[in-house]
Amino acid sequence: MIAGGLAEAPARQRLGVRLHAMLCRHCRRYARQMRAIGTAARELLARPSGEHESLERLRKALLGRIEPPL
Amino acid sequence: MAVAPAEALARTDLAAAVRGRDPAVLRAIVEDYLPQILRAARGAGLSAQDAEDVTQETFTTFLEIAPRFEGRSHVRTFLFGILCRKIAETRRGFARQRQHDPIDDAMESRFKTDGSWMRPPAAADALVRLDEIRRFLAECLETSPTAQRMAFFLQEVEGLPRQEICKILEVSATNLDVMLHRLRNRTRECLEAKSVGGSP
Numbered sequence: 001m002i003a004g005g006l007a008e009a010p011a012r013q014r015l016g017v018r019l020h021a022m023l024c025r026h027c028r029r030y031a032r033q034m035r036a037i038g039t040a041a042r043e044l045l046a047r048p049s050g051e052h053e054s055l056e057r058l059r060k061a062l063l064g065r066i067e068p069p070l
Numbered sequence: 071m072a073v074a075p076a077e078a079l080a081r082t083d084l085a086a087a088v089r090g091r092d093p094a095v096l097r098a099i100v101e102d103y104l105p106q107i108l109r110a111a112r113g114a115g116l117s118a119q120d121a122e123d124v125t126q127e128t129f130t131t132f133l134e135i136a137p138r139f140e141g142r143s144h145v146r147t148f149l150f151g152i153l154c155r156k157i158a159e160t161r162r163g164f165a166r167q168r169q170h171d172p173i174d175d176a177m178e179s180r181f182k183t184d185g186s187w188m189r190p191p192a193a194a195d196a197l198v199r200l201d202e203i204r205r206f207l208a209e210c211l212e213t214s215p216t217a218q219r220m221a222f223f224l225q226e227v228e229g230l231p232r233q234e235i236c237k238i239l240e241v242s243a244t245n246l247d248v249m250l251h252r253l254r255n256r257t258r259e260c261l262e263a264k265s266v267g268g269s270p
Contacts, residue, residue, distance in 0.1 A: 024187075026191060042227055062100050
């Protein structure tokens with residue numbers, strides 16, 4: 001929860017976690033690291049390289065299996 | 071005259087058109103979703119060649135079973151579902167959602183029985199700087215199971231609704247949260263192990 005899974009927790013639990021985070025530097029550090037990892041992983045996975053050639057090959061192969069529209 | 075992809079996909083009788091193998095609709099589906107499926111295959115950790123192969127298999131299967139498409143789910147969900155099943159055929163353990171993951175033990179070991187930290191996360195401000203994270207991130211993500219990577223990719227990169235992700239991966243909402251948490255924890259532990267320096 002401290003790492004961001006609070007959205008669906010009961011309000012009382014969310015408040016308790018937030019209060020704890022205000023007092024516990026270790027948990028704040030853990031949450032900060034987890035958020036940074038999420039951001040960096042998102043950027044890394046969103047930009048694979050060398051897709052263009054693959055897409056062209058795939059497009060040719062797959063569209064060739066579909067009869068052209070009338 | 072060719073129909074624009076957006077127009078073809080906006081048809082209210084899309085499911086019927088797919089079942090009827092309407093060429094314009096099938097072409098529009100391939101054009102529209104091909105980049106997304108390929109990106110997901112790569113995001114799940116497959117090599118460029120394996121991703122290309124499994125993407126081709128996904129669409130080939132879709133074209134073969136188009137007559138059985140009932141339209142109960144979005145075409146995108148249907149395609150991603152085929153993709154995940156194709157990956158599961160080649161990646162041992164993809165389909166099997168483990169009750170126990172070693173990362174859970176690693177996290178448990180960081181806490182005392184009273185719930186306080188015994189081994190808190192390393193101070194390593196280096197761990198928080200994005201440039202440091204990027205150096206090791208690709209290596210650390212490799213340590214996560216393919217299913218967890220796919221779950222993360224679908225949520226964080228593709229931004230798919232949770233309900234759709236659960237349908238694609240055939241997991242409950244709770245299991246999805248566990249998968250995502252395990253991936254982040256495993257990556258964090260790996261990065262901490264790799265990071266150098268950092269202030270105490």
